[in-house]
Amino acid sequence: MTLFVASLLIFAGTEWLPGDLASAILQNNATPSNLAALRAQLGLDRPIAQRYLEWLNHALHFDFGTSLANGQVVIAEVAPRLENTLFLAAYAAIIAVPLAVGLGLLAAIWQGSFLDRIINLLTLTVISVPEYFLAYILIHYLTVSLGWFPSLANVNTVTTLAQRLYLTFLPMLTLVMVITAHMMRMTRASILSIMASPYIEMAYLKGLPTWRIVIAHALPNALGPIVNVIAINLAYLIVGVVLVENVFVYPGLGQLMVDAVTKHDVPVVQACGLIFAVAFILLNLVADVVAIISNPRLRYRAA
Amino acid sequence: MHGIKNSTLDMRGPALSRRGFLGGSAVLASGLIVPQSALAADEPVKGGNLRLGLGGGSTTDSIKPGSYNDSAMISVAHALFNGLVEWDADGKISPELALDWQPKDSAKTWIVSLRKGIPFSNGKTFDADDAIYSINMHRGKDSKSGAVGALKEITDVKKIDANTLEFTLDSPDADFPYVLTDFNVLMVPNGHTDWANPIGTGAFVLEKFTPGVSISMKATGHYWKPGRGHVDHVDITIINDATARLNALISGQVDAINRVEPQAVALLEKAPNLKIVRAPGGWHAVMAMEIDKAPYDNPNLRLALKYAVDREQILKSLFSGYGTLGNDHPIPRSDPYFNTELAQRPHDPDKAKFYFKKAGLTDPAITLQVSDAAFNGAVNMGTLFQASTGNAGIKVNIKKEPADGFWSNVWLKGPFVASYWGGRAAATQMFTSAYKSKANWNETHWDNPKFDGLLAMAQATTDEAKRKTYLWDMQSMLSNEGGAVIPVFRDWLDGSSKKVGGHTPHGGYDMDNGMICEKAWLRA
Numbered sequence: 001m002t003l004f005v006a007s008l009l010i011f012a013g014t015e016w017l018p019g020d021l022a023s024a025i026l027q028n029n030a031t032p033s034n035l036a037a038l039r040a041q042l043g044l045d046r047p048i049a050q051r052y053l054e055w056l057n058h059a060l061h062f063d064f065g066t067s068l069a070n071g072q073v074v075i076a077e078v079a080p081r082l083e084n085t086l087f088l089a090a091y092a093a094i095i096a097v098p099l100a101v102g103l104g105l106l107a108a109i110w111q112g113s114f115l116d117r118i119i120n121l122l123t124l125t126v127i128s129v130p131e132y133f134l135a136y137i138l139i140h141y142l143t144v145s146l147g148w149f150p151s152l153a154n155v156n157t158v159t160t161l162a163q164r165l166y167l168t169f170l171p172m173l174t175l176v177m178v179i180t181a182h183m184m185r186m187t188r189a190s191i192l193s194i195m196a197s198p199y200i201e202m203a204y205l206k207g208l209p210t211w212r213i214v215i216a217h218a219l220p221n222a223l224g225p226i227v228n229v230i231a232i233n234l235a236y237l238i239v240g241v242v243l244v245e246n247v248f249v250y251p252g253l254g255q256l257m258v259d260a261v262t263k264h265d266v267p268v269v270q271a272c273g274l275i276f277a278v279a280f281i282l283l284n285l286v287a288d289v290v291a292i293i294s295n296p297r298l299r300y301r302a303a
Numbered sequence: 304m305h306g307i308k309n310s311t312l313d314m315r316g317p318a319l320s321r322r323g324f325l326g327g328s329a330v331l332a333s334g335l336i337v338p339q340s341a342l343a344a345d346e347p348v349k350g351g352n353l354r355l356g357l358g359g360g361s362t363t364d365s366i367k368p369g370s371y372n373d374s375a376m377i378s379v380a381h382a383l384f385n386g387l388v389e390w391d392a393d394g395k396i397s398p399e400l401a402l403d404w405q406p407k408d409s410a411k412t413w414i415v416s417l418r419k420g421i422p423f424s425n426g427k428t429f430d431a432d433d434a435i436y437s438i439n440m441h442r443g444k445d446s447k448s449g450a451v452g453a454l455k456e457i458t459d460v461k462k463i464d465a466n467t468l469e470f471t472l473d474s475p476d477a478d479f480p481y482v483l484t485d486f487n488v489l490m491v492p493n494g495h496t497d498w499a500n501p502i503g504t505g506a507f508v509l510e511k512f513t514p515g516v517s518i519s520m521k522a523t524g525h526y527w528k529p530g531r532g533h534v535d536h537v538d539i540t541i542i543n544d545a546t547a548r549l550n551a552l553i554s555g556q557v558d559a560i561n562r563v564e565p566q567a568v569a570l571l572e573k574a575p576n577l578k579i580v581r582a583p584g585g586w587h588a589v590m591a592m593e594i595d596k597a598p599y600d601n602p603n604l605r606l607a608l609k610y611a612v613d614r615e616q617i618l619k620s621l622f623s624g625y626g627t628l629g630n631d632h633p634i635p636r637s638d639p640y641f642n643t644e645l646a647q648r649p650h651d652p653d654k655a656k657f658y659f660k661k662a663g664l665t666d667p668a669i670t671l672q673v674s675d676a677a678f679n680g681a682v683n684m685g686t687l688f689q690a691s692t693g694n695a696g697i698k699v700n701i702k703k704e705p706a707d708g709f710w711s712n713v714w715l716k717g718p719f720v721a722s723y724w725g726g727r728a729a730a731t732q733m734f735t736s737a738y739k740s741k742a743n744w745n746e747t748h749w750d751n752p753k754f755d756g757l758l759a760m761a762q763a764t765t766d767e768a769k770r771k772t773y774l775w776d777m778q779s780m781l782s783n784e785g786g787a788v789i790p791v792f793r794d795w796l797d798g799s800s801k802k803v804g805g806h807t808p809h810g811g812y813d814m815d816n817g818m819i820c821e822k823a824w825l826r827a
Contacts, residue, residue: 152356
């Protein structure tokens with residue numbers, strides 16, 4: 001249902017864009033005659049409703065049609081980009097999620113300590129800086145000054161895994177910094193809010209050490225909100241990294257979509273939009289399921 | 304702003320002939336570029352992988368001739384294909400796949416003889432049928448080609464023998480060979496339609512093409528053009544972000560980039576292993592008034608705006624001085640027919656006030672439509688224009704249009720719109736494209752029988768003295784009466800590593816007018 005509404009919005013949104021593909025392609029080379037010829041060839045002269053239904057039907061069968069701009073099959077164009085996006089997202093997530101939860105726990109255990117303050121200061125700084133700026137800072141130090149990592153993440157199909165990990169190191173690092181900060185702060189806050197509850201006090205009175213209380217007693221109860229914020233950040237890794245892709249010239253889905261929007265290549269925009277919607281919905285679904293499993297109250301109510 | 308005494312802004316320098324243009328540009332750019340003579344002194348080296356980082360590429364790019372409208376594909380196309388006539392870096396033209404051209408019927412008919420024995424990458428030899436197919440790809444009612452306007456004057460192209468063509472034009476055009484330098488008009492085998500597997504006579508063949516991401520090409524190893532085609536392999540990465548492009552060059556991940564931001568030139572020059580390749584060219588910014596619509600139909604108002612605009616300020620703040628002042632006509636200083644006696648119109652608020660008063664309009668409601676879709680900086684140009692006209696007591700509103708749909712909804716539709724023009728190889732081409740009364744892209748609605756007449760006469764004669772008189776008159780007509788405020792001409796700014804040789808400044812387009820792949824070599 002959500003997906004259907006999303007599909008409708010995506011289609012309507014792309015239809016309402018000012019201007020059309022034909023004039024976007026030809027730019028100031030356009031003349032009335034070559035414009036009309038291109039429009040007819042692209043089928044832009046048919047009614048909207050008809051085009052929506054056809055598109056929906058095809059999309060259900062994973063057929064997003066052919067790109068209006070260059071005649072390539074949309075799936076063939078989107079698939080390698082999606083692969084790149086997922087690769088970078090996984091690369092960043094594998095490092096960021098354990099790091100964030102770990103740091104969050106440490107900060108919660110030693111709340112108010114020097115370590116806690118340092119972590120807080122760093123994460124707040126990172127959150128307050130736009131991600132592309134962070135990316136430029138990393139490039140300045142790690143590429144231009146030190147020459148350790150490349151600023152161009154120009155991977156292709158023949159890049160080996162090792163090369164790929166090396167080429168995408170800086171974009172990965174940028175993303176890790178951005179999402180770690182967010183997830184870590186949420187972990188710390190959830191743990192601390194649980195730490196204020198009576199049963200934790202009870203645990204303290206029983207003489208348990210803080211680390212044990214945090215890990216064994218507080219964490220399971222704080223898992224719901226933590227998993228939720230992780231899901232949101234993972235979704236961001238897939239749908240929201242276009243700025244980072246742009247800075248590092250990484251051929252991901254975000255760049256493809258922006259490119260397609262500027263050229264009014266509607267089938268490509270729609271395919272990207274749907275993929276983003278699916279990713280978002282799936283991740284949230286997973287987060288909800290995990291939250292339910294981790295919380296006995298929700299589990300029993302559901303049963 | 305009157306006090307700028309920067310050599311790059313000084314308009315009183317000697318006129319540049321096309322021949323003197325290279326030397327002149329080196330003087331203008333004193334200390335800014337590595338003198339090309341020093342580079343030319345060393346011999347081209349064979350081999351190596353040339354890595355380019357190019358802005359101006361998109362996932363919608365195609366290899367089909369006629370579809371090119373930006374830098375990346377222009378460079379790719381000129382590596383794979385050849386044209387009939389080449390536009391040289393010194394502004395002249397020379398034979399490419401054509402060997403020779405002769406006008407007949409006072410330049411209404413052209414006999415073009417073709418080079419013999421040039422092989423395509425599939426082994427077939429280039430002949431007249433291939434040339435006719437390649438020309439006709441851009442012609443006709445259903446043509447989607449970007450060259451359709453340029454080739455409009457061709458009414459027929461016929462084969463005389465296997466290596467000779469006859470072009471018939473709708474009216475005489477002494478500059479017809481210049482038309483054949485159009486970057487979309489390239490030679491492909493007769494009947495070829497499979498653009499994923501292009502076949503050309505160029506120095507390279509396509510290896511891998513991922514639109515908007517990367518292009519790799521390898522040398523054929525037996526290029527027919529002497530002194531060209533040095534590197535073994537070319538890797539092009541599309542980098543549309545200007546900062547990312549610069550980073551890639553500075554950190555040595557690419558050997559050359561196009562479109563260096565003027566503000567970044569100083570930074571780039573500090574790097575010991577990099578150089579700027581600077582080419583004064585025909586690219587100019589335009590603020591176009593439709594002169595048949597009120598209030599722009601008032602010639603005094605047009606003059607008032609032309610005196611009010613502060614050209615030096617625009618040149619300095621938008622392009623850091625990397626360009627030259629415009630004089631409200633589209634012909635650049637590098638053109639041999641640039642009118643050197645036409646005085647540069649100064650920024651003169653008093654004269655602007657005088658003409659504005661003379662126009663006698665109480666509230667003319669002037670609104671300039673701007674968008675960075677036209678060119679990066681167009682919105683800022685509008686703001687500067689608003690400020691300087693304000694100083695002359697003329698109120699101008701700036702309307703910022705969305706980048707999306709600018710070319711279809713605003714350009715050629717609004718009465719006063721900021722846009723740009725790329726250069727043309729010949730002055731007559733520029734006038735034909737945008738100022739002839741029936742031109743498709745006549746954005747100022749300039750409709751002047753005397754001007755059209757002068758254009759026709761200039762195209763009909765090969766007498767240099769006469770052509771000069773006609774073309775000079777046309778420039779002063781546009782400058783004094785036309786609807787275009789042309790404040791500045793911008794230089795092309797490429798950046799490359801000092802190990803790249805043969806990367807020559809070319810006024811036509813960035814990256815050596817797209818010829819970088821076959822002209823560059825890599826020092827060991």
